[in-house]
Amino acid sequence: MGPFSGNTILKALKNGPMIFEKDGRKLTLEEFEKLTGAKWIPKLEFENEKILPELKRQCEKLYEKGELTIEQTWLGKYYENEILTNTSPNIAIRYIDPHLGWGVFALQDFKKMQFIAEYVGKVRKRKKEDEKNAYCFEYVLCQGFPTPYTIDAQDQGAAARYINHSENPNLNSALATFEHLSHVILFAKEPIAKGTQLCYDYGPDYWSKRKAPLAL
Numbered sequence: 001m002g003p004f005s006g007n008t009i010l011k012a013l014k015n016g017p018m019i020f021e022k023d024g025r026k027l028t029l030e031e032f033e034k035l036t037g038a039k040w041i042p043k044l045e046f047e048n049e050k051i052l053p054e055l056k057r058q059c060e061k062l063y064e065k066g067e068l069t070i071e072q073t074w075l076g077k078y079y080e081n082e083i084l085t086n087t088s089p090n091i092a093i094r095y096i097d098p099h100l101g102w103g104v105f106a107l108q109d110f111k112k113m114q115f116i117a118e119y120v121g122k123v124r125k126r127k128k129e130d131e132k133n134a135y136c137f138e139y140v141l142c143q144g145f146p147t148p149y150t151i152d153a154q155d156q157g158a159a160a161r162y163i164n165h166s167e168n169p170n171l172n173s174a175l176a177t178f179e180h181l182s183h184v185i186l187f188a189k190e191p192i193a194k195g196t197q198l199c200y201d202y203g204p205d206y207w208s209k210r211k212a213p214l215a216l
Helices: 006-015 029-036 051-064 070-078 080-084 128-132
Strands: 019-022 025-027 091-097 101-106 115-118 122-125 136-142 145-152 171-178 181-188 197-200
Touching: 019 029, 025 029, 051 122, 051 136, 051 145, 051 181, 070 080, 070 171, 070 181, 080 115, 080 171, 101 197, 136 171, 136 181, 171 197
Parallel strands: 019 091
Antiparallel strands: 019 025, 091 101, 115 181, 122 145, 136 145, 171 181
């Protein structure tokens, strides 16, 4: 877990604005992890120590060639602090029902462009069976330059893991790149009122091999 110990995460969540709820009751982090079967991690983890330097070398080469988009480098600079500090917005991860499972709700009004979350998990090589894993997010360095890696949040993740799909989303997903590493981030597409469920469009590739989503 690197510099983030379990106690550090517990303290951050206890002192921070994020809460976990089921059936009207607030949950501890331990209860939440047990119910979801997923360990809470604050940032990307890598399956082995070779992956991170490899990705940084590739990203640096693409940057030197001018392949990174202006948007992703701008977003990287704009949200650098939020990503580095694992910023937790004022949200609730709340159990909805057996069909939708968990969802993420705003506990305050959010402004357009406000940072919500990074999609984190274990960065590892893609596998054929990932088609059955609903928590995999393809890891790319920039548009048109995929990698052999995926972000697997099935057994570990943070708030973004619980944000549901919508064809009319109030969040945007995008790449944000700084220090030669790309991050998948979610931010407010529009002003969002307190109490609203947060959602983003998973994209056609996600649903091409899965059952059609339930409407929110």
